[in-house]
Amino acid sequence: MKPYTRVFQGTAFTSQSPKEIQILKDHLFCINEDGMIEKMIAPEDKGYQALLDAYQGTENFQRLDEGQYLLPGFIDLHVHAPQWAQAGTALDIPLYEWLNTYTFPIESKFSDLDFAKNVYEDVVSALLANGTTTALYFATVHKEASLLLAEICAEKGQRGLVGKVVMDNPDQTPEYYRDADTVSALADTEEFILAVRELTKRTKQGVYPVVTPRFIPSCTDDTLKGLGELAAKYDTYVQSHCSESDWEHGYVQDRFHKNDAFALNDFGLLREKSVMAHCNFLNDDDAGLFAETGTAVCHCPISNAYFANSVIPIARFHSKGVEIGLGSDISGGFSPGLFDNVRQAVMSSRMLEDGVDTTLSAEERGVPNSRITINEAFYLATAGGGESLSLPIGRIAEKYVWDVQLIDTTLETAKLPIYDANEDLNDIFQKIMYLVRPENIREVWVQGEQVHSRKDR
Ligand SMILES: [Zn+2]
Incomplete structure (x- = not known):
């Protein structure tokens, strides 16, 4: 022996x-x-x-x-690594405005590799110091800087799953920060996948490429279709945002006359290795599709309190067999720690169960059977995350x-x-x-x- x-x-x-x-x-x-x-x-x-x-x-x-x-170790299923540079700021404005006035300008700076290195080294170290051993990251549209993030994870010993963000829809993204067109968005994604697959060969804990359409509004149909094909070709992870807020949920309904879940599935983006952030507005059919395809929900309770206009019914989705993990959603969520998010997940679920509008009677105020316990929130941050990623981690x-x-x-x-x-x-x-x-x-x-x-x- x-x-x-x-x-x-x-x-x-x-x-x-x-x-x-x-x-x-x-x-x-x-x-x-x-x-x-x-x-x-x-x-x-x-x-x-x-x-x-x-x-x-x-x-x-x-x-x-x-x-x-x-x-x-904790498994953080939703981190925007570049947004570490703006963590804690501007949480008092709506999602759409927040993206355009704060987030896109910051993310566009990651064309500068020196700036990227500063922020990415800090965010990976901060997450490790908070007990996060595996993280699923959105980087930016920049292929080189995204690869740099994967290299920093490899070097610091964190299990990083990293996506070069894709966003090419000129109607929903600023000219200074988007992929030039479908062809280049897909070519950059494919090159990024191949480069990270090389990197992981010399990385003990593994680093993984992730196909990452930012969310439906920021991508064209051709690009979404091409990304689904790349995910299938290389059997990669997929991440995006799904049914997050009233605005986003409504936008997808207007464009496709269906909910995010079915639209994403039509493009081949709901797979066993898919993780969708937020998902507050999934209906029962959407949740059924998640369970059927093995797609996981990433619950981001702190971020949701600011941007999701709602509390996600975690207990209901769990009972339908949907895999669920936890995410910090830096910097929609201000905290780099999953301990904070475990606590908020419990508190938000209690507010959902009891309700918040004191002008209503106790019977009408809340959604029965919505609470989750601290044990369940711990499960989301650990074993639930491992199952979401189909890796032997989290236990x-x-x-x-x-x-x-x-x-x-x-x-x-x-x-x-x-x-x-x-x-x-x-x-x-x-x-x-x-x-x-x-x-x-x-x-x-x-x-x-x-x-x-x-x-x-
Ligand atoms: Zn996000």
Whole structure:
């Protein structure tokens, strides 16, 4: 038997199912050279002591300190990497105006590779420091800068799925920031796919190209069709925005006389490896089509509070078998952390269930059975994201990759209120989910490699 590259001893939390947490108390986690969890051993299992004796005291062994816990790394299914440069600004204006007055001018600057490098290095580092081990990124229309983002993910050890954004519809995009025409948009996308496929051959954790029409309004029919064909030809991931706001949903109805979901499907863009951001306005037929094609919904709860004119019915879509993950939607969402988005997902769902208009009676005010629990929101940020991407990530389990965040609850500057040494681990899990700040995230590992650590106390 080959020796393990690393063995960790400690307590971990992972999703057992969308509603249940599994607590792996004082387990040994054995990592192999591919960065996979080859074996997990519970204290009561045969072989626990022998393995402990073999590895304890060696440089490959790490025992978690008192008050430290492991969680799976987070999977952020929707990040506009260039918008990190404007995070937190202009959240008080409507989507259409926000795109035209803030976002497109910023994104157009990424033709400058020096500027791109500055922002992209920062955003990848910021996400890693927030426990995000896998991220699905929109870059910009620029092929070179998009490739640079994939290279930075590769180098910093993050599992990046990156898309060169396509937007060529002259009616809906500014002249200074769009693909010149269908032919060049498709040619650039194809070259980008091939370049990232080369890059991933020398990247342990993998980087992946993503076919990325910005959203239906910004693309012409020919381009949408061509992108669907490229996704099929290279079996790539696909990402876009779907049924986000009243304006966007209405625009697609006017142009195609159908909802986004069916329009995207007609162009071959709903596939097992497709992730659609927002999807607030999916009706039951749309949700059925998502489930049938294996397309995942990326829920972006903070962004939705500003731009989506609604709260997405996550519980209803889950019950219909739709795969759902979580996204920060930087910078429609201001936070680079999925902890913030986990919390907002729960709070928004509670407001949907109870309703918000106090002039209505309690019976009329809300949408029954809409709430999700903290366990479910954690599932969206981890296992749900892994299933959305069809990758062995988002769980701490055998045959999954060692993508984890090590949380320290005892930090002097960010101490969690845990006073009983025998406190129920379910309660500790909930305190972690609600109270952890980035400084509590002491180590982040991707594919068995440490990619972030903090030494300050
Ligand atoms: Zn977005």
